[in-house]
Amino acid sequence: MFDSIAFSIIRSFIDRGALQLTLGDRPPVTLKGRHRGPHASIAISNRKILWRLVAEPDLAFGEAYMDGHLTVPENGLEPLVDLLMTNSNSWATHWTGRATLQIVNALAWLRHLNPRGRSRRNVAHHYDLSDALFDSFLDPWRQYSCGYFHGEEDTLETAQVTKLARLAAKLDL
Incomplete structure (x- = not known):
C-alpha cells in the first residue's frame, strides 16, 4: 500500500519515458510517463531508501547510489541520467507534479524540523567532544x-x- 504511494509520487515526475524500479527482492515495477522517451532501470535495496528518495531526492539519490542502496544494471547509468535529464522539469508542467513537489517539500521540512530536544542532541553529537x-x-x-x-x-x-x-x-x- 505505502510502496504504491511512493511509486505514484515517483511516477508523477516522469513525463517522458519509463523507469523500471525493483524494490528489494520484489518483482520490478515499470513507471511509465505519458510520452515516449528514454527507458532506465534501478534497484532500491529497501523501503526506507525508497521513502528517502521520495522525501529528499536531490540528496538521497546520490547518497543511496554511493552507499550501494540504489544500483543500476551494467551500462545503465547513461540511460538513467538521460531519463532524469529528460524529465528534469516535467514536474512543473503538470498539476500532479506541482502538488507532489509541495508534499515532498513539506515532508523535507518536517524531516529537518529541529525542536529544542533534537537541537541539543545535534549540538552534543557535533561539539561535545573530549x-x-x-x-x-x-x-x-x-x-x-x-x-x-x-x-x-x-x-x-x-x-x-x-x-x-x-x-x-x-x-x-
Whole structure:
C-alpha cells in the first residue's frame, strides 16, 4: 500500500519515458510517463531508501547510489541520467507534479524540523567532544591557526606566543 504511494509520487515526475524500479527482492515495477522517451532501470535495496528518495531526492539519490542502496544494471547509468535529464522539469508542467513537489517539500521540512530536544542532541553529537581529542592537535591555548614563525628554529609553541603578541600589539592591548 505505502510502496504504491511512493511509486505514484515517483511516477508523477516522469513525463517522458519509463523507469523500471525493483524494490528489494520484489518483482520490478515499470513507471511509465505519458510520452515516449528514454527507458532506465534501478534497484532500491529497501523501503526506507525508497521513502528517502521520495522525501529528499536531490540528496538521497546520490547518497543511496554511493552507499550501494540504489544500483543500476551494467551500462545503465547513461540511460538513467538521460531519463532524469529528460524529465528534469516535467514536474512543473503538470498539476500532479506541482502538488507532489509541495508534499515532498513539506515532508523535507518536517524531516529537518529541529525542536529544542533534537537541537541539543545535534549540538552534543557535533561539539561535545573530549578534551583529549583537542589536545591531540591543538596547542595549549586551543588555537586552530598558524603561528608566526621568525625562523626555522622556532617551535610551534613559540610561534603561537609570537602570533598572540603581534595581535595584541596591533590591537593596542
